[in-house]
Amino acid sequence: MAEPLLAIQNLKTYFISRDSTVRAVDGIDLEVYPRQVVCIVGESGCGKSMTSLSIMRLVPKPKGKIVDGQIVFQGRDLLKLSEKAMTDVRGNEISMIFQEPMTALNPVLTIGDQITEVLVRHRNMNKRQALAKAIEMLKRVGVPRAEQIVHEYPHQLSGGLRQRVMIAMAMVCEPKLLIADEPTTALDVTIQAQVLELMRQLREDFNTAIILITHDLGVVAEMADHVVVMYAGQVVESVNADELFAEPLHPYTQGLMASIPTLDEEKEVLYSIPGTVPDAAAFPEGCRFASRCPLAQPSCFEKMPELREVKPGHFVRCDVV
Numbered sequence: 473m474a475e476p477l478l479a480i481q482n483l484k485t486y487f488i489s490r491d492s493t494v495r496a497v498d499g500i501d502l503e504v505y506p507r508q509v510v511c512i513v514g515e516s517g518c519g520k521s522m523t524s525l526s527i528m529r530l531v532p533k534p535k536g537k538i539v540d541g542q543i544v545f546q547g548r549d550l551l552k553l554s555e556k557a558m559t560d561v562r563g564n565e566i567s568m569i570f571q572e573p574m575t576a577l578n579p580v581l582t583i584g585d586q587i588t589e590v591l592v593r594h595r596n597m598n599k600r601q602a603l604a605k606a607i608e609m610l611k612r613v614g615v616p617r618a619e620q621i622v623h624e625y626p627h628q629l630s631g632g633l634r635q636r637v638m639i640a641m642a643m644v645c646e647p648k649l650l651i652a653d654e655p656t657t658a659l660d661v662t663i664q665a666q667v668l669e670l671m672r673q674l675r676e677d678f679n680t681a682i683i684l685i686t687h688d689l690g691v692v693a694e695m696a697d698h699v700v701v702m703y704a705g706q707v708v709e710s711v712n713a714d715e716l717f718a719e720p721l722h723p724y725t726q727g728l729m730a731s732i733p734t735l736d737e738e739k740e741v742l743y744s745i746p747g748t749v750p751d752a753a754a755f756p757e758g759c760r761f762a763s764r765c766p767l768a769q770p771s772c773f774e775k776m777p778e779l780r781e782v783k784p785g786h787f788v789r790c791d792v793v
Contacts, residue, residue, distance in 0.1 A: 476503040477681050478527070478649060483541035485519075485526045492753040496522040498705035499541075501779070504649065507675060509682045511692045511713070513728070514702035517749060520685045521571065523702075524651045527683075528568055529558050546648065564594040567642035568651040573634035577626040583610075584622030587641050594645050609640040613670055632663035639670060646678045653685045668695055689732055693717060701725050704749055704760035707779055710787040721782060721793045723765045759790070767792045 485497040497519045504510050512520045525531050526538055529550060543550040545566065550558065562568075570576035578586055587609065588602035597605065603622060610618035613636045626634055635655060642650055652671065656664040668691065675682060684695055692699055696713035701722065709722040720726050727745040747764035750756055759765070762772040769792060779789045 474505055477506050477508075477546065478502070478504040478683075479542070479544045480523075480527070481542045481544075483523070483526060483543065484539045485522050485531055486537055486539050487535045488537060489535055494752045495705050495755060496536075496752060497526060498755075500702070500705075500707050502700055502707070502710075504681050504683060506648070506681055507679050508697045509675065509684060509695050510698045510700060511684045511686060511696035512700045512702060513686060513689065513692055515687060515749065517752070518702040519705040520687075520702055521653050524568065524653050524683065524685055527651060528562060528566065560594070563590050563642075563647075564645045565647055566649045566651065567645070567647040569635075569638050569642050569653065569655045571654045571657065573631070573638045574626060576638060577634060579626055582623055582625055583629075583637055587622070587637075587644055590641060590644055605644065606640070609644045610637070613637075613640045613643070613674075614666065615640065632659055632666075635659060635663070635667055636670070639667070639674070643674050643678065643680070647680060649681050649683070650674075651683045651685070654687075655684070656686075656688070656691060664691075671695070689728065701728070704755060705752060706760065706789060707787070708761065708789045710779070712785060715786060721786065721788045722761075722790050723767050723792075724761050727764075 480500060480502040483497055483500050487494040487496060500523060512523065514520055522531070527543055527550070531538060538551060550561065553561070584603055584606055587606035588599060591597045591602035591605055592599065606622055607618045610621060615621055615633060615636050621629070629637065656667050659667060671682060672695065674680060684691070686692060692713065699711060699713050699716045700707055701709040701724065703724050709720065709725045716725070720729050730743040731745070733742060745764055750760055756762070756773065758773040758775055759777055762768045765772065772792065777789050777791045779787050782788050782793065
């Protein structure tokens with residue numbers, strides 16, 4: 473197999489205050505190969521978005537800090553780059569679609585100004601060349617009236633159009649890696665399907681690898697080559713998408729699968745995983761899922777299980793399965 477485009481090892485991102493240390497991302501490993509779509513799945517607060525911000529080195533300061541690990545992208549450890557060198561990577565080699573386009577787009581700049589800024593910065597284009605490229609990219613992602621919309625402001629566009637603008641901005645420099653953080657959350661199902669198809673098409677056109685962060689297993693089934701399931705700041709299962717849906721092994725993943733409504737089975741009440749996620753400032757000694765797990769043994773509360781390979785290419789953080 474080819475060398476991974478991105479290899480994350482033992483990444484730890486903590487929020488440190490006088491009173492507590494919140495372990496938002498606590499020792500994750502992740503690999504992404506060229507043209508691969510890797511979905512990171514898990515409930516709110518599990519560390520998905522903080523993983524993506526860590527890759528981009530955009531962890532909120534001063535409390536947020538990457539305290540350990542490596543993020544190796546095309547042979548370079550991003551954590552060792554200067555801020556100037558990292559600025560050359562962001563938006564050019566690695567791009568990100570943020571969770572909420574209304575807050576991610578600058579409300580006082582036109583759409584054209586925001587896209588051309590990337591091209592002037594990374595491609596040394598003049599304003600006229602950059603505007604022509606911006607219009608071309610907006611058309612490519614299905615934005616109507618692109619010539620007019622480049623002169624409009626974010627508040628003048630619908631949610632679906634703002635999301636397309638975000639994708640155009642992210643893809644205009646043809647990055648090797650695109651990170652999409654919940655790119656379809658606020659969209660209706662029709663627009664959601666269009667955005668996912670657009671991302672799939674852009675991967676074909678530009679040979680871009682994608683990290684897709686979501687809690688929607690329907691999106692995972694449609695898009696993923698490989699799936700990483702996160703819980704309480706850790707990876708609990710990592711496997712190719714087909715095998716995950718055919719045979720999920722970690723009890724948390726099984727709980728997620730059981731909560732999906734199906735057409736061939738009538739349920740009055742959907743299954744939900746009992747209990748709550750442990751406090752990230754006070755994780756228990758043993759398995760972090762043990763208090764909610766139907767298979768938990770006494771040993772699960774005492775010792776943290778390692779992420780181990782139980783079948784070729786199938787990694788699970790559980791000593792019971």
